[in-house]
Amino acid sequence: MKLNHNRIAVIFNPMGGSASSGMIDKLAAACTAHGIELVKVTTTADFGSAKKLAGEAVQTGMYDAVIACGGDGTACQVAEGLMGSGIPLAVYPAGTGNLFARAFYASPVPTRFVDMIVHGQPQPLDMVRLTCTDTSGKEHQQLFLVATGFGKISDAISFASARMKRIFGKFAYVARVAVACVRPSPVRYTVTPLAADGSHSLHHKPMSYTASAVFAFNAVPPSMLAMSRGCNASDGLLDVVAITADGFGSLLQIFTRLATGRPDLSTHYRRVRAASLRIDTSVPVTPNIDGDPGVATQSLLLTVLPQAVQIIVS
Numbered sequence: 001m002k003l004n005h006n007r008i009a010v011i012f013n014p015m016g017g018s019a020s021s022g023m024i025d026k027l028a029a030a031c032t033a034h035g036i037e038l039v040k041v042t043t044t045a046d047f048g049s050a051k052k053l054a055g056e057a058v059q060t061g062m063y064d065a066v067i068a069c070g071g072d073g074t075a076c077q078v079a080e081g082l083m084g085s086g087i088p089l090a091v092y093p094a095g096t097g098n099l100f101a102r103a104f105y106a107s108p109v110p111t112r113f114v115d116m117i118v119h120g121q122p123q124p125l126d127m128v129r130l131t132c133t134d135t136s137g138k139e140h141q142q143l144f145l146v147a148t149g150f151g152k153i154s155d156a157i158s159f160a161s162a163r164m165k166r167i168f169g170k171f172a173y174v175a176r177v178a179v180a181c182v183r184p185s186p187v188r189y190t191v192t193p194l195a196a197d198g199s200h201s202l203h204h205k206p207m208s209y210t211a212s213a214v215f216a217f218n219a220v221p222p223s224m225l226a227m228s229r230g231c232n233a234s235d236g237l238l239d240v241v242a243i244t245a246d247g248f249g250s251l252l253q254i255f256t257r258l259a260t261g262r263p264d265l266s267t268h269y270r271r272v273r274a275a276s277l278r279i280d281t282s283v284p285v286t287p288n289i290d291g292d293p294g295v296a297t298q299s300l301l302l303t304v305l306p307q308a309v310q311i312i313v314s
Contacts, residue, residue, distance in 0.1 A: 054081025071095015124307035132300035184212035188282035193274035
């Protein structure tokens with residue numbers, strides 16, 4: 001990558017995860033070895049702090065790239081702040097789930113990570129806008145990079161407490177998902193594919209499923225690759241997967257198919273791809289947006305924002 005300023009900003013939470021253990025200093029040392037200044041920018045407790053700081057970094061015109069050091073929430077906020085600027089993003093994982101980093105990076109070490117930035121080429125990356133109306137009628141919008149999920153199994157991930165995640169790490173998710181599979185409480189979903197401009201597509205009709213879980217993928221982490229093979233975060237399309245199993249036995253069957261890499265052979269697997277789509281539900285559901293809960297809703301719109309941000313990946 002061509003460096004015009006020999007200066008990179010790193011946006012991180014000084015109180016969270018790996019970012020507080022000297023990792024930032026190691027990244028700074030690796031940058032110094034390449035003659036690059038790493039400017040440390042710390043987030044605050046204010047909502048949207050990382051997005052605001054990324055936007056301020058763009059306005060200065062002083063940076064060749066911005067590193068988001070944190071979890072999926074930090075990565076998405078920084079990406080949102082960089083949208084349309086042409087300044088590339090790199091993500092150093094320092095959260096619990098790190099879905100985005102696991103989808104695009106090998107296990108990073110500071111020296112190799114900085115080498116990747118210096119010698120890599122930015123690539124376009126889609127983002128997805130989720131628009132929904134909560135149970136009181138108020139409209140909400142949120143962007144995401146990786147995926148959103150619905151249903152009790154998905155809730156088990158997004159509602160894991162910060163304390164549980166801090167103590168048990170990813171095993172906090174595993175235990176909660178296992179419990180949710182015993183009583184998955186299926187919901188009726190109507191999925192309506194739309195054209196890129198949000199109008200009704202003449203080529204696709206609404207599809208209705210009673211499902212234990214529905215996932216909408218922009219990118220797929222390696223551990224979930226079998227869920228939606230061929231998913232591409234730069235093709236302008238969203239991959240929506242419905243798991244129509246309604247009990248522990250049928251969930252075990254679909255999970256067995258997933259383990260062998262052939263969920264398409266299961267009668268409990270449905271998949272559709274679209275640039276935009278609407279999802280309506282029989283009861284309120286809470287979207288799991290890149291690992292964090294959104295607001296309860298019965299109707300939402302998902303729209304791909306093609307090539308919204310530039311990213312440097314391994």
